[in-house]
Amino acid sequence: MSTSNGNRPFKSHPSRVRPAPGAAGGSAGTRASRVTRTVRAGLGSDSPHRSVMPPIHLSSNYYFDAPGVQHGPYDYTRTANPTRDLVAGALAGLEGGCGASVTSSGMSAIAVVTRLLSAGDLLMAPRDCYGGSHRLFSAEAARGSYDVRFFDPWARGALELAGALRPRMIWLETPSNPLLRITDIAAWARLARDIGAICVADNTFLSPVNQRPLDLGADLVVHSTTKFLNGHSDVVGGAVIAADEGLLEEVAWWTNAMGVSGAPFDAYLTLRGLRTLHARSRVHEENALRVVGVLAGSDAVARVNHPSLPEHPGHEIAGRQQTGWGSLISFELRGGRAAVDAFVDGIRHFALAESLGGVESLVSHPWTMTHASIDEPARVAAGIGEGLLRLSVGIEAAEDLEADLRRALERAARVRQAAGRETVAARGVA
Numbered sequence: 001m002s003t004s005n006g007n008r009p010f011k012s013h014p015s016r017v018r019p020a021p022g023a024a025g026g027s028a029g030t031r032a033s034r035v036t037r038t039v040r041a042g043l044g045s046d047s048p049h050r051s052v053m054p055p056i057h058l059s060s061n062y063y064f065d066a067p068g069v070q071h072g073p074y075d076y077t078r079t080a081n082p083t084r085d086l087v088a089g090a091l092a093g094l095e096g097g098c099g100a101s102v103t104s105s106g107m108s109a110i111a112v113v114t115r116l117l118s119a120g121d122l123l124m125a126p127r128d129c130y131g132g133s134h135r136l137f138s139a140e141a142a143r144g145s146y147d148v149r150f151f152d153p154w155a156r157g158a159l160e161l162a163g164a165l166r167p168r169m170i171w172l173e174t175p176s177n178p179l180l181r182i183t184d185i186a187a188w189a190r191l192a193r194d195i196g197a198i199c200v201a202d203n204t205f206l207s208p209v210n211q212r213p214l215d216l217g218a219d220l221v222v223h224s225t226t227k228f229l230n231g232h233s234d235v236v237g238g239a240v241i242a243a244d245e246g247l248l249e250e251v252a253w254w255t256n257a258m259g260v261s262g263a264p265f266d267a268y269l270t271l272r273g274l275r276t277l278h279a280r281s282r283v284h285e286e287n288a289l290r291v292v293g294v295l296a297g298s299d300a301v302a303r304v305n306h307p308s309l310p311e312h313p314g315h316e317i318a319g320r321q322q323t324g325w326g327s328l329i330s331f332e333l334r335g336g337r338a339a340v341d342a343f344v345d346g347i348r349h350f351a352l353a354e355s356l357g358g359v360e361s362l363v364s365h366p367w368t369m370t371h372a373s374i375d376e377p378a379r380v381a382a383g384i385g386e387g388l389l390r391l392s393v394g395i396e397a398a399e400d401l402e403a404d405l406r407r408a409l410e411r412a413a414r415v416r417q418a419a420g421r422e423t424v425a426a427r428g429v430a
């Protein structure tokens with residue numbers, strides 16, 4: 001699906017990069033697998049020195065041959081840069097898009113996409129989308145950039161509601177953050193096509209290893225490359241991958257015009273991270289399933305949210321549309337905030353920090369951290385309570401993670417039992 005360009009002077013430039021140039025990966029004329037192409041993205045692209053790994057191009061500017069005559073595809077790094085183009089090509093290949101625009105953060109990727117909306121257009125976005133997206137959409141709507149309606153895309157009647165409201169853009173985030181709710185991407189993409197809306201999927205939580213929204217009919221995929229794609233918690237970056245040239249051109253135009261293209265050094269690190277994405281993802285998933293087992297078997301836990309669980313309401317859809325269950329898990333501790341504090345105090349191998357998708361395991365408390373920017377009634381309406389914790393399971397030894405979790409859960413249980421005894425004693429006195 002394409003949007004109207006109006007009279008914007010779109011300049012065709014190489015940041016509208018096609019899938020993985022120089023990343024054929026196979027020598028026998030056969031097209032290599034996605035894994036091989038990602039591992040080998042940009043190899044052999046350094047013609048002057050024949051380095052195996054591509055060099056990093058930090059220069060902000062490039063020689064012209066004569067006034068007004070560019071030497072090659074590059075003139076100025078905000079507009080296009082060879083290192084950034086390599087990562088854009090690799091990402092487009094991974095997501096199955098026609099190209100990608102690489103941005104300075106996941107939020108700038110999201111901001112660029114919402115530039116495709118005009119005043120009076122309706123954006124429909126999940127009630128429990130990432131807190132920063134929720135904040136941006138609400139603030140832009142308050143100043144009249146577009147209208148926003150938060151909704152539950154997984155709920156009964158949601159497709160009919162959207163069909164009646166006829167939004168210009170439908171935002172999907174599946175699994176959702178932090179409740180891991182699953183949305184049927186193909187069903188929403190079909191509806192978007194029928195009503196002429198742009199269907200956008202934030203694929204940060206799974207990465208293209210575990211889910212490819214463009215194959216399911218979405219028009220655009222956004223990523224916080226800060227997370228699984230870079231994978232080492234040392235870059236903040238983002239990307240938009242487009243299914244068609246028209247949308248890609250608009251996205252690339254806005255990325256350049258707003259000045260939010262990603263820095264070459266970040267692109268270099270992200271490409272390095274991408275080469276191990278498939279290998280990392282295997283260990284993330286193995287560890288996550290072991291962690292789910294510990295949580296599901298603990299009396300200290302009231303509910304575990306992970307689509308691998310047969311009782312998870314999105315289990316069947318996730319099994320159909322995902323190629324892996326993912327390594328983000330959230331769970332509700334019994335005993336509320338006191339139990340949360342005891343758990344966090346007792347955990348050693350999970351760092352209390354925001355973000356996700358790095359090699360290191362993390363625990364976060366959405367109520368006070370990632371989702372604190374959403375006002376309290378909206379958090380409660382979205383189902384995010386004070387007892388909820390989110391884990392990003394890393395690639396450490398699974399047995400260390402399991403032992404650590406068991407210890408922290410026992411602490412949380414002891415605090416809850418002590419609180420229970422005090423309540424009984426207080427009632428007895430009364």
Ligand SMILES: Cc1ncc(COP(=O)(O)O)c(C=O)c1O
Pocket residue numbers: 105106107108130132173177202204205223224225226236237238355
């Ligand atoms: C699902 C999702 N989308 C977007 C973002 C924003 O990305 P960034 O922090 O790179 O701006 C985040 C950040 O946590 C996220 O979790």
